[in-house]
Amino acid sequence: MEQCREGGWLKAHGRQRTDSTHILAKIRSLSRTLRVAQTMVYVLNVLSEVTPGWIRAHVPVEWVERYGQRLEEERLPKEEQERTQYANQVGTDGWMLLDALQSPCVPDWMRTLPAVTTLRTIWEQQFEAQEQGGQWRKEPVLPAAQLVTSPYDLDARNGKKRSTFWTGYKVHFTQTCDEDAPQLITAVQTTAAPLSDEGIISAIHADLAEKELLPDQHLVDSGYVTIANLVQSQSDHEVDLVGPTLKTHWYQAETGYDLTHFSIDWEAETVTCPQGRTSSSWTPIQEANKSLIKVKFSINDCKVCPSRTLCTGTPRRSMTLHPKEQMQALFAAREREHTAAFKETYRHRAGIEGVHSQGVRTMELRRSRYIGLRKTHLAHVAIAAAMNLVQLTRLPEGRSTRASPYFSFQAGDEASSLRESF
Template sequence: MTPYDTDARESVKRGIFWDGYKVHLTETCEPDGPNLITHVATTDSTVQDVRLIAPIHAHLAERRLLPDRHLVDAGYTTAREVVTARRAHSVDLVGPVLASTSWQTKDGGGFSQADFTIDWETRQVTCPNGSTTSHWREDRSQQGAAVVRARFPTAACRPCKAREQCTRSNSKSDIGRRITLRPQAEQEVIQQARAQEDTPEWKEQYAHRAGVEGTISQGVRTFGLRRCRYHGMAKARLQHQLTATAMNFNRLNAWWTDTPRARTRTSHLAVLRPTE
């Protein structure tokens, strides 16, 4: 907090520190029309991006501007938000899902959660070697989210020849491999998303999201979007909305006068790269 603006907050992202606010822009990306900003959200700089998805969709729904597909970056994408967007608004929320952080996934040779088969009807998990869980319990994570905790019997894990690929616990431990799952809808979203993200079709679809990075660059470089001219959240929000309106007028004028879009700038380093 700064004494000059009691609504502003200190924050850091990728090593950049700043005092102030965050602005979240939503725009159209149709190939046969100008990219117009349809929603502007302003928060203090400490609010997580993912908390904005539900309010943005609610505001767009009120104005009948909801998209069929909403392309977002990883900061806005969680399995819970993907499921909520589909159920509440029939919106397909598309963005990178955070990769598994388990050592089994990182090492490459271990049995990650994706290698296990989940049977939601019988409430059992089957490991790659055919053993099934003996324990299934609905619980809450440390953050309060609903989870399912499944555990394999010690008698199956202790003599397993692939134990080192599965768990690092002591072989004399009385506890078998444990698996923590999200609710079924969220778990299936994660598995599906991670499988699709490496496909050419998904990458081609997601490439359209790069357009909003150009919008942010235009807002910062041409319209002074990053510089707050007033104190207080209410005035900062109004400034962002007026800036977005000016950008829309600028884009409509370019569309009506057949002004071509500027090409992406090529950095000096990229220019020096040898061509094949």
């Protein structure tokens, strides 16, 4: 990137685009039942290597049949009741092993083995506490972002995006997309699979700011565009976040009085409805670490309103507002979406799909080659650097996409000279 900057191919400001794609971890996807059983296999294998004498003295012989062979989903019980009994048996075995490791005669290094720590973590997530019986939970109590999905990769998580389910990670590539310059990847973020796109925008902008490569316009899809991101991008980094905003799913949005039909007086802290009635309450609240405003209208006004069916299905209309700056940013973004200038600018975002396709088809981006988030991220940085080199070799040919063998042959001499100079 430093050489690209020196060569004049990479500059700050301008336009950049970001999108994400799913990454499969270098492990099997495991069901909850197979996960706990495989964890027992894992910890017993580790203990057998580092302290075989202790294993012979403390592990029941029947465990050989239960955990001595490779476990497969097809071999587990199919009926729910039998499956629960099997999971509870595995849970009992795990608690017994953990209790044995807490014996005073067990050295500290055995208790703190990573495999033992992993066993304890997964048991706490999948089973009730020992004081409460230690039985199999019907559902984990933690969100997907915190649940360990495999004892072999503690960073991999289960993710879902529309109809796609996977175990692993998510990678975000940010790329320049100015028409008069090569399209180069400027930032790479690798996250856990369940982390939403909206939560990574601040990290991307901080990374670009550190490199002095912040764009003037940042093109993203609707998953990145939130009220908070619209305001924060502009206020913290003077970056115009460009993308379609998520639409509301209230029935008023299509056939009745949605929020755009109401007039908000921020100084007087009142809202006026399309029929001219003023709100009866304005209450600032904190909800999910967000500052919001709850607005309600009078029941007496709403129940006699001739347009009530267009406005609310309850005795009175209520609404939730964000702070003034955020609401104004949202209204401005939605208004801009309907302009020709927005369509002309936003068409440049589509090219980021080709970046993912190139990485998947030519550089094995889809599946991680390594265990863990840090190594997986390092591989993504290497892939991004490789894709940038491919872009630079196409500069003499005046193109940024793949070409036919004949075209590449004719332009081969100029491309070779650039590769040697770089």
